[in-house]
Structure formats: C-alpha cells, structure tokens
Amino acid sequence: MPIALFGLLFFALELAVLIEVGSAIGTLTTIFWIVASAVLGVNIMSRKSAQVLRNAQIAAAEGRSPAKDMIEAVLVVFAGILLFIPGFVSDAIGLVLLTPIRSLIAVTAVGSWVARHAPATGSWTQWNNKGATQDAKQSQTIIDAEYTTIDDDK
Secondary structure, eight states: OOOHHHHHHHHHHHHHHHHHHHHHHHHHHHHHHHHHHHHHHHHHHHHHHHHHHHHHOOOOOHTTTOHHHHHHHHHHHHHHHHHHHHSSHHHHHHHHHHTHHHHIIIIIHHHHHHHHHOOSSSSOEOOOSSSSSEEEEHOOOOOOOOOOOOOOOO
C-alpha cells in the first residue's frame, strides 16, 4: 500500500510540474523536452549500462568483487527509465543519477546494505567450466612448462 501511495503522489507531483512548466514555456516546447528526454534516456540506458557491465566483468576477472559495478549498472538503468518516463521531476532525478554522485550512492547506501547482508569471503570466486567454484586469482595463474613424450613401445 505505501508503494501505491508513493506512486500516486509522485504522479500528482509530475502532473503539477508538467502543467506549470507547460504554461511557462509553451505546449510545443514542453512536448519537445519530454520526447527529447525519452530518447536520451533510451540512448543512455543502452550505452552506459553496457559500459558499466564491462567494468563489472573486468573486476570479476581481476579477482575483485563486481558488486559496486553491478549496483552502478542498476542505477544507470534506473536513471534511463526515469528519463524515459514523461515528466520533469523524474528527468531531474534521472539526470542526478547519471552524474558521478551515482558512485557515491552505490558505495554508501547500497554498498553498506550488501556489506551487512552478504557472507564474508576472502576473495571473489567464479565458476569454472566443471561447475565448481574457484578462486579468481588462482584461475589466472599461468604455468609455463616443456614436456617430452616418452614412447614405452621402443
């Protein structure tokens, strides 16, 4: 019920701001800004989320936890959704989430929750092709060796 109430209040705020801005700058200009923010939101969602997910893959490959990068990816997608929603309040929140403040939000707000609820492990683990977990740092160890085949038939 509280989520529905929040959604209703948010919709009413968006509508009130949209009416005020529309009466101040004109209907066509308002429609232009709404459509432009939707196009921008879709573009940012596709570009930035792929970039942040690549960073998460790099972090996992280096043996670091990709939790911060994954949280940032979720925040970028959320920012794109907010930009796609018609309204100036959601656009303002979406634009704030696209600034470097996103990293601060990821580290403090969500990162602290993850730190409290996630099990403590020594390092990031990954699945190998046999289904077992292995330490990511150990999986990158390269052993250079030479070998000679000995034929027992001779």
